[in-house]
Amino acid sequence: MHQILQAYQNHLFSKLREAGEMADMNPTPMLWKLSSLSCWMISSSNWSSYALIWGCLPTMFIDLFVDLSIPRQSAIKVIAAIHNNFIQKA
Structure with missing residues (x-):
């Protein structure tokens, strides 16, 4: 599951970087904020990953x-395609 989440994060972040370049903006502050969210780490006590699957992060x-x-x-x-791919793997 961790590998799937890592792939999901990497793909989304690469798309945000591309969008930042196209908009001539630096997405680094957004990427730092997103990468610090606890939902990227899976553990038995971390239910925030469940929020990822149900749309919290895709909306963000x-x-x-x-x-x-x-x-x-x-x-x-873009987000729907990435999210649907993630759901199929999970």
Whole structure:
């Protein structure tokens, strides 16, 4: 499960970096904030990972893409594709 979450994080972060370049903005502060969230670490006492699966992070990532001047509909499509791939592997 950790490998799946790591792949999910890496893919989303690479898309945020691309969006930042396209918007001529530095996404590093957003990436730091997101990478510090506890839901990236899986343990028996960490139920925040459950929130990842049910949409907490996908919603947050959509908002970040919009902040980087990416149209909401485009952001939703990117996040939905990544999220659906993650759900199928989990």
